[in-house]
Amino acid sequence: MSEGYATENALVQEESDLYDRGLDAAIALTVVSFVLGMITLVKVVGLATSGGALTNFFVTLLAVVIGGVGVVGVFSWAGVIDITSQRVRGIALGGIVDLVVLTALVTVLDVTLATVLGLLLVAQAAIVALAGLASRFELVDTAPNMSAGLLAGGAFGALGLLVGAAVGGTLVGFDSMLWILVALAVGAGLLILTILPREDVGSTLPTALLVGLLGLVVATATIGVGWEWNPNALSGGFTGGAVIPTFVLFGSLLSNWAAAKCRAGFGAPGRQYGAFFVINLNAFMMVSVMATIVVFVTVKGIGYAFHGFTIGAPAALVVLLPLLVLAVNWARKPAGTDAWRTGARQLVRVLPLALVGSLAAVVASVSIRGSALTYPFTYTVQVNRQPKVLDTGISVTPDPTVGALLLTFSALLLFAYFGRAYGTLRGVGRDPSWVDTVKQGVALSVAAMAVLTVVFAVLSPSPFGLPLGGTVGLVVVVLGAVVAGGLSVAAVATPLRGGAGTSLGEGLHDYAQTVVIGLSGALALLTAVVFLEPTAGVNPSVGPADLVPIVALLTAVASVGVSVSAGHARRSAAELRRRVLGEEAVFGLATAAGALALLGVHVAATGANFTVVGLTVGTKGSFSWPMTMQSYVPLGAEPGGILPAIVGTVWLVVGATLFAVPLGVGAAVFLTEYAEQGAFTSLVEIATNALWSTPSVVFGLFGAAFLIPRLGGDRSLLAGMLVLGFMLLPLVLITSREAILAVPDEYRDASAALGVTKWETIRSVVLPAAMPGVITGVILGVGRIAGETAPLILVLGSTLNSSEPIAVLDGFTFTAAPPFVGNPALLAETASLPTQIWAVIAAGVSGSPSMGWATAFILLMVVLAFYAVGIVSRTFFRRKLNYE
């Protein structure tokens, strides 16, 4: 029976091919019907589907299964993965055979999907019953226990009660008490049938009876698609559309369990195999519920979310460039390790690279051919309470304009990537002259500080009449600029003092460190200038020429030049031959990316377009995404966007996190490190858990009744932040507390034995070690509060009135008298994504459901983006704690 025992001759059970293959096919059948149950439950395919449509569906399903099994089979054949289990092969082949038969059946017979599902259940029941009887009459070699056990008996007894009640109620009605007798009789019958006979009968026959009954009820359309049951006691009812998939799911699970038991020959292996399937299908059900929700929202919302999405081909290339770099990195990652052996893994590694590469090629062709690339689709909006179908699409146009923000974002991605690579390389060896160079740089920067401050003060239209906020920004920026300027001067000065190398490559290699500092200095200088411009109203220029982009581009070009030559020199050095890119090369690329980012910031800040070799960097660029870049237009014929809601949600999450994390972590430190375990800590624990379980609408009511009268009397962003902060607090507290408790006491002992005080120990050892756990808590909490609706309806304000995104950063005002800082924007009403969805859906006919779906889709993306940030920072802290 079981090939697992094949090595022990005495334990090998006799193989019975028909029995084993048949049960493999039956298990496959139960899996197929389980999946069909899931599919029909979420209504991907209607239960009433029949004829050609049903054939098409099954052919598709067959193709998917053959494709999946085929791919796995090919990999298995190629030796990439190792599938030796007879059972897995049997189930895979059985699944294909089952689906072929099913497809043929639905082609020949004209039946609905519901009937097919019913027949599937009946077939499963029949196979399970036959297998059980075959085992009972010793036709096959099995090792059943004396009974299926009390647990199974109790379960079947309870199921029997339910079924008996339903059958009895239907036959004799619920008016007389007779149905109770029927229920009791059926329950007792199943109980006895399960417990008294040997295990092979006890676990198969009750299953077959139950599943067979369910199947017959569905197949004969006793409970059909149009079936409905509205019990008097319930306000709702049960419909065939929901009941049939539930029957199928339940029946397949049950027969799956029984068939798996039969297949493994009952006894302990049988229980093990049965549990294996039931547990796996349960997990599968959970994953598919999540996947279904995500896919459902995406399918419904993505069309509207991308309406009118346009991007210029050069802009698209700018976005694809960092992706290309990341894909290259992914493709070459395992080089030099043993893991990089099989062709298939290589394929997986190279696939994203190929994908991004071909995408880039397609986009580039748009520029060359000069014609747009459009993916068209339609969507429906409500115009004057009438649905109207609009044509739109996602377009890539040949327009040679790059948006400043797009450029900045992509360049920053590149900068981060290369910067990290540089840090990794730098850790390998240290140049002692580095310290000296920095010292010189600092000394020179002091001199430069004075000069630059004067220059900028003179250039500024109102040097000493600036508002306080501006002055603070100016001082900070000037300080940064000045340090940078000093560094760059030092960088130029140092090579001049020493001798030159024999060739350019070697020279650069010798002075790479200083050149690198020079470039970084220039970069920092640019940063300062770019940030100075809007604040001080300064725009350094020579005649009509704007200096910033010129310097930025020169820096970028110089950086690439340096990186190429230095990288070449490094590669030729024997000890570093194995490196793909040298230290300076990577730094040069990072500098170039940084310079490009600054160019983008410059254009965005000044509004001055910059054109070089036919490519223009402009404020807007040829990038348009109306859904996320425009404001909501109520009842408009033109579909608007949800920018105010996105901005509102981001601010809410940021505010709530800023409020809850310090408080929560602080309280967790107090509870774990300082407080004596006792009545007080128990009280805090109970209070925390109670706070976490408090319904969100109660938080909302509290905010509306308590906070709002104290915060200007009107619904506001600040009230929303605080209420969400209250909701986030308990989770941060609970998870931080657990994370801190998980820090080993050895660290605390070691620190105490060095004479370090408790607080220093907490700050320097305990909290860093607990950081990944704390961040996990914050991630979970943010995911929860970002989608919170009920309290926001009460405290945040009306979504549909917010036509402009809330400007929190610009809203700060400084005064000479207390309270010194104010921000009217925080006290204003605004929109958020969840309330936007609610408002759009609740607006009824005048609302636009497709916009609601699109908003939900974007909310999902925003939450996932917060998750991504959290996961990245958690990984960062974990890496820091563990050796690499």
Next chain:
Amino acid sequence: MSNTAADTEIDMDTDTETTTTTGESQEEVKAEWTDYDFAGQPKLSVENLNVWYGDDHALKDVSMDIPEESVTALIGPSGCGKSTYLRCLNRMNDRIKVANIDGSVELDGMEIYDTNTNLVELRKRVGMVFQAPNPFPKSIRDNISYGPRKHGDINKGFLARLLGQDDSDEEAELVERALKQAALWDEVSDRLDANALGLSGGQQQRLCIARCLATDPEVILMDEPASALDPIATAKIEDLIEDLAKDYTVVVVTHSMQQAARISDQTAVFLTGGELVEYDDTDKIFENPESQRVEDYITGKFG
């Protein structure tokens, strides 16, 4: 140099069988071994030290002087109170809430159980190495300089540079000195920025010793420092302890009698019930102990 413990009452309930190899009484035994005379000055003198964990009397009336610049081994079966005793010497037992300590411990004649004792200063002078290596999840460099940085002896970071107080050079010297003292420098000098958890168990333990040395202690307490290590790492730790005894006062708890015999100058034997049964030169303890119980323990008949 004589120990003044002889005038204290011996708990006869747990000690009825104690006789010497020559059949003398308990008091006579004690009179014999307490009349020792070690070479060095007493660095630590302990008098009538009692520790209770709740109702459990874990350490009973222990009195002993620990001479400076030598290795003192504490041996005895599990649960005999030797670790408890060790942890009393730098007041680590204060961290156990149920522990109740009574008696006197003097470091260079200064009472450490005085209420005004500066714990930071005490633990800087009396360092400790634990049974299991417990480096922080930080770089090797940061592990070593952790103590001095927290004590304000070494300043680092942005603010220090801004104020011109940057001690990076001092830190580098300190790290090198401590690692060389702990015989770890040659193995890790090229990866001081690597995480300490990436080192092997033996290296981690030597790092912990280096971390302890970095605060410039006078006494080093070691609680079975080699019990979690393989024989080769153990041998390195033992060599290290012998080297350290030239400049430091080392007190080491060990389960291995061979180890105690190899590395220590004097040995104290604790037996069940938390009493110090015998304390003398190591050679004397292992070759000709006064107490029958100690002889039984050392020869493996008991414990």
